[in-house]
Amino acid sequence: MGEKKKKIVKQIKVDADLCNGCRACEAVCSAFHASPRYSSNNPARSRIRVHFDPLRNLYVPVYAGPYTESECMGRDKYTIDGKEYDECLFCRASCPSRDLFKEPDSGLPLKCDMCEDDPPLEEPMCVQVCLVDALTYEEREEEVEEEEEEKREDLEVGLEALINEYGLEKIMDTVARMAVSKEE
Amino acid sequence: MRYAETGFNLEVDLSRGSIERVETDPGLTELYLGGLGTNAKILWDRVPPEVEPFSPDNLLVFSSGILDGTLATGANRTIISTFSPQTLLMAFSMMGGFWAPELKFAGYDKVIVRGKSPNLVYLWINNDKVEIRDAGHLQGKGSLETAELIREELNEPKAQVLAIGLAGENRVYYASVEHGRSSASRGGIGAVMGSKGLKAIAVRGTKDLNIARPAEFFELCQEVLKYMQYRANNPIKGVPPILAGIGSPQEMAIHDEKWHTTSFSWGHARERRKDFWTSERAEEWKRTQEQSVERLISCYNCPMRCGGIVGHPELPTHRYMMKCYSKLTYVMAAMADDLEFGFKIAGLAQEYGLDGYTTPQVMAFAVELYEDGILTDQDMPGFPSGNEERFFYLLDKIVRREGIGDVLANGVYWAARQIGKGAEAYDHNTTKKHEQMVIKLGMLNPIYYLMYATGEKMSITQIEGQMPQAPLPKEYREEFVKDWIQVPKEEFKEFILKWEPRGEYAFPFWPPIDLMCELVEWQETMHYIDDCTGICAGLSSFPIKPPYHIHNLPKFISSATGMDMDEDALWEIAKRNRTLIRAINARRGLRREDEKPPEDHWKKRFPEYEAKLLDEYYKFKGWNKEGIPTKETLDKLGLDYVGEDLVRRGILADSEAAPSEQSAA
Ligand code: SF4
Ligand code: SF4
Ligand code: SF4
Numbered sequence: 058m059g060e061k062k063k064k065i066v067k068q069i070k071v072d073a074d075l076c077n078g079c080r081a082c083e084a085v086c087s088a089f090h091a092s093p094r095y096s097s098n099n100p101a102r103s104r105i106r107v108h109f110d111p112l113r114n115l116y117v118p119v120y121a122g123p124y125t126e127s128e129c130m131g132r133d134k135y136t137i138d139g140k141e142y143d144e145c146l147f148c149r150a151s152c153p154s155r156d157l158f159k160e161p162d163s164g165l166p167l168k169c170d171m172c173e174d175d176p177p178l179e180e181p182m183c184v185q186v187c188l189v190d191a192l193t194y195e196e197r198e199e200e201v202e203e204e205e206e207e208k209r210e211d212l213e214v215g216l217e218a219l220i221n222e223y224g225l226e227k228i229m230d231t232v233a234r235m236a237v238s239k240e241e
Numbered sequence: 242m243r244y245a246e247t248g249f250n251l252e253v254d255l256s257r258g259s260i261e262r263v264e265t266d267p268g269l270t271e272l273y274l275g276g277l278g279t280n281a282k283i284l285w286d287r288v289p290p291e292v293e294p295f296s297p298d299n300l301l302v303f304s305s306g307i308l309d310g311t312l313a314t315g316a317n318r319t320i321i322s323t324f325s326p327q328t329l330l331m332a333f334s335m336m337g338g339f340w341a342p343e344l345k346f347a348g349y350d351k352v353i354v355r356g357k358s359p360n361l362v363y364l365w366i367n368n369d370k371v372e373i374r375d376a377g378h379l380q381g382k383g384s385l386e387t388a389e390l391i392r393e394e395l396n397e398p399k400a401q402v403l404a405i406g407l408a409g410e411n412r413v414y415y416a417s418v419e420h421g422r423s424s425a426s427r428g429g430i431g432a433v434m435g436s437k438g439l440k441a442i443a444v445r446g447t448k449d450l451n452i453a454r455p456a457e458f459f460e461l462c463q464e465v466l467k468y469m470q471y472r473a474n475n476p477i478k479g480v481p482p483i484l485a486g487i488g489s490p491q492e493m494a495i496h497d498e499k500w501h502t503t504s505f506s507w508g509h510a511r512e513r514r515k516d517f518w519t520s521e522r523a524e525e526w527k528r529t530q531e532q533s534v535e536r537l538i539s540c541y542n543c544p545m546r547c548g549g550i551v552g553h554p555e556l557p558t559h560r561y562m563m564k565c566y567s568k569l570t571y572v573m574a575a576m577a578d579d580l581e582f583g584f585k586i587a588g589l590a591q592e593y594g595l596d597g598y599t600t601p602q603v604m605a606f607a608v609e610l611y612e613d614g615i616l617t618d619q620d621m622p623g624f625p626s627g628n629e630e631r632f633f634y635l636l637d638k639i640v641r642r643e644g645i646g647d648v649l650a651n652g653v654y655w656a657a658r659q660i661g662k663g664a665e666a667y668d669h670n671t672t673k674k675h676e677q678m679v680i681k682l683g684m685l686n687p688i689y690y691l692m693y694a695t696g697e698k699m700s701i702t703q704i705e706g707q708m709p710q711a712p713l714p715k716e717y718r719e720e721f722v723k724d725w726i727q728v729p730k731e732e733f734k735e736f737i738l739k740w741e742p743r744g745e746y747a748f749p750f751w752p753p754i755d756l757m758c759e760l761v762e763w764q765e766t767m768h769y770i771d772d773c774t775g776i777c778a779g780l781s782s783f784p785i786k787p788p789y790h791i792h793n794l795p796k797f798i799s800s801a802t803g804m805d806m807d808e809d810a811l812w813e814i815a816k817r818n819r820t821l822i823r824a825i826n827a828r829r830g831l832r833r834e835d836e837k838p839p840e841d842h843w844k845k846r847f848p849e850y851e852a853k854l855l856d857e858y859y860k861f862k863g864w865n866k867e868g869i870p871t872k873e874t875l876d877k878l879g880l881d882y883v884g885e886d887l888v889r890r891g892i893l894a895d896s897e898a899a900p901s902e903q904s905a906a
């Protein structure tokens with residue numbers, strides 16, 4: 058058994074019943090991650106996406122989770138309170154089966170980073186703009202086992218996605234070519 | 242790079258089936274800003290006054306506002322402009338929702354449609370890929386149903402769709418363009434869309450929208466959100482609850498309809514029912530509303546939740562999205578006491594794509610004619626006897642243009658004249674051929690008189706705003722003006738402090754006419770600014786103490802677009818746009834004699850005084866006695882080309898301000 062350690066767990070609580078489908082969360086997330094910050098916005102780049110389907114009264118904000126290189130073998134469908142939720146609706150993965158949580162131009166995966174910033178924000182941006190409290194934020198301390206695995210850098214995750222898409226060789230070639238052309 | 246706007250329009254010619262992506266002139270943005278302003282410029286330049294609304298040569302412009310799609314809360318309006326089959330003047334209609342922001346993410350500021358397709362089509366805009374697609378299978382389909390089918394067949398659940406229903410296809414003069422929880426209803430633009438054979442426009446965009454000075458712009462957006470929270474906790478004291486908050490009237494959230502049901506008129510804008518709102522009614526209506534409204538919903542990037550998802554088992558789609566006041570317009574016009582009826586018929590009418598203000602009035606007008614024997618069973622075979630059944634009957638006839646419906650589909654003004662036999666006398670609530678608010682009052686309100694008379698937006702709610710509608714109770718006045726940061730002039734505060742229901746400081750002969758003119762101009766100007774920015778009137782020009790106002794809007798525009806902009810410059814742009822639209826309508830024949838509020842809007846009228854008010858207001862605006870902008874006014878605003886055209890056509894005389902003889906005739 059490893060040593061116990063205190064860890065802050067950051068949690069965004071989603072109350073889908075309160076969601077009004079305004080997509081302010083999408084807009085602000087994309088602007089926060091633009092560089093320079095707020096210099097552009099584009100909900101398609103957001104790390105939260107609101108699935109809304111008024112005619113069936115389905116409103117589900119979903120956060121972008123980890124990238125996955127292969128899609129699930131099967132699909133799931135949920136029925137809750139008599140309402141049927143679409144395939145994969147609750148899944149947070151940036152997955153090859155769909156264009157959700159990918160940069161629209163490069164196809165690179167997007168993942169919610171809880172608006173990491175220095176100094177840290179009081180609340181993530183999407184929570185700040187959700188004035189109807191469909192999104193709320195909580196931090197709590199938890200005792201956990203010693204950190205098992207180093208957190209992987211964004212760059213690594215991105216590169217892995219590219220490698221999966223184009224193959225390692227092609228990526229290495231391209232990087233080499235770009236390095237050469239930079240030198241010239 | 243262009244900021245806040247994309248710098249591109251789509252030009253679609255449905256006759257030739259051609260689509261072009263055209264870069265816009267940034268100089269026009271500086272002069273007319275965007276949205277309504279640049280729409281008006283396009284209509285002036287490209288649609289000569291002889292063009293009939295249903296002619297292929299008429300243009301139908303779907304525009305975003307310059308701030309649409311940015312982080313500015315509530316910047317989501319789609320501004321649709323064309324010429325109205327009903328008024329024959331420029332049609333104004335704006336709608337909320339999600340369509341215009343999506344258009345900008347696809348890389349366009351406007352879609353300009355001309356020509357006429359031989360068969361029913363729809364337009365599919367997917368970033369750079371734009372196609373005209375067959376819509377034969379969508380013929381006769383409801384507006385929501387159409388949107389659903391299109392999203393399905395394109396396999397694009399995120400596409401935003403605007404569509405017409407059967408009413409638009411059949412060119413009902415008050416057909417709307419529908420888009421989920423929003424609609425552009427007034428002036429019959431849905432009929433123009435139908436006349437072009439265009440069923441819908443679907444759009445999907447995944448591109449960035451750029452901001453010129455991001456840090457500054459974001460700061461402003463944060464301030465607006467903060468102020469909205471402040472206003473949520475600080476309703477205005479001394480006004481009816483419906484006017485105390487911000488946003489569009491919160492019809493989906495509140496149950497208490499005492500104010501609307503007892504102050505507005507029932508039937509064909511005739512009868513007030515001061516004792517309608519009993520406690521049993523209140524209970525029953527509350528129950529109905531709670532059963533029907535399943536969720537409160539917003540437009541793009543706005544927390545206000547002015548709309549609701551309404552469930553109704555008898556509707557083809559089982560649910561629809563309702564906004565605002567249509568919940569009551571049918572109930573009251575039909576003299577139905579049942580709110581459930583309102584939810585059902587409004588849902589049907591929305592699927593057909595009809596204006597929720599005009600439609601119930603036309604139907605109530607028909608019922609009145611029937612009661613008085615002007616329309617008979619011959620005109621309306623099988624006309625039922627119940628109030629509610631009659632409305633369903635008429636709705637069906639109108640959208641199909643069947644029998645009497647073919648006449649009623651032209652609106653009260655035209656129908657009255659087609660029916661004859663004294664029906665003209667029943668046309669008592671239109672101005673400029675358009676149905677007005679169903680409210681009948683006692684003493685002339687000179688400010689509203691000027692707005693009703695001279696407003697080109699036809700709907701008073703699109704002209705008025707920001708001011709309490711009646712004198713505040715004394716005890717609230719000081720407090721009210723203390724933090725009234727929205728006013729452009731300190732004098733306006735004096736007015737609020739002094740204004741009394743009776744006596745020396747009461748309407749109609751107080752305040753001085755020049756102050757009235759300024760108050761009217763301020764209220765109207767703020768709407769003209771919103772129609773360029775795309776910001777919802779519910780957060781800006783309409784409510785009292787809104788988060789957007791003349792002092793912060795220039796900063797929003799400047800930091801978003803990078804253009805220099807201050808209050809004077811923005812005011813000047815709004816004035817230019819307002820004047821240009823007046824000129825467009827003058828060129829189509831609008832004259833002083835058309836500028837009349839409904840005869841019975843107030844019981845106490847003062848014809849001579851009213852004439853003087855109009856004279857003074859025209860002068861104040863730089864218009865001549867006929868209400869046409871003078872050459873000098875036009876030149877000063879950089880609208881020389883407009884003045885020259887009006888002179889060439891003999892609408893303005895060359896040398897002086899008065900109109901030439903033949904045009905006044
Ligand atoms: S900001 Fe809140 S209410 Fe709006 S879409 Fe996101 S989660 Fe829903
Ligand atoms: S927490 Fe931050 S990164 Fe994550 S979805 Fe919200 S705004 Fe985006
Ligand atoms: S205030 Fe209401 S109508 Fe206006 S944008 Fe917000 S939700 Fe839409």
